[in-house]
Amino acid sequence: MKTTLLNIGFGNAVVEERVIAVITPSSASGKRLREEARENNLLVDATHGRKTRSIIIMDSNHIILSAMQPETLSNRLSSSSDN
Numbered sequence: 001m002k003t004t005l006l007n008i009g010f011g012n013a014v015v016e017e018r019v020i021a022v023i024t025p026s027s028a029s030g031k032r033l034r035e036e037a038r039e040n041n042l043l044v045d046a047t048h049g050r051k052t053r054s055i056i057i058m059d060s061n062h063i064i065l066s067a068m069q070p071e072t073l074s075n076r077l078s079s080s081s082d083n
Helices: 028-039 070-082
Strands: 005-009 012-015 019-023 043-045 054-058 063-066
Touching: 005 063, 005 070, 019 028, 019 070, 028 043, 028 054, 028 063, 054 070
Parallel strands: 043 063
Antiparallel strands: 005 012, 019 054, 054 063
């Protein structure tokens, strides 16, 4: 099985097969997920100090913050699954 990495900005990448969802941080569920992950030490901030534009939910219950738009990440996910 080949591992495919998804670029989430600023030289950071996640394993594409382990991504469950990409959501916007302004939603109530996004804010709740971020706080719960912070309390449980499962939050990974990959924004490099920029504004959080998307929240990536992983199958390991880790929550990853990215400065990239959710649409950009979902386009990258769908284009790589087409190959």
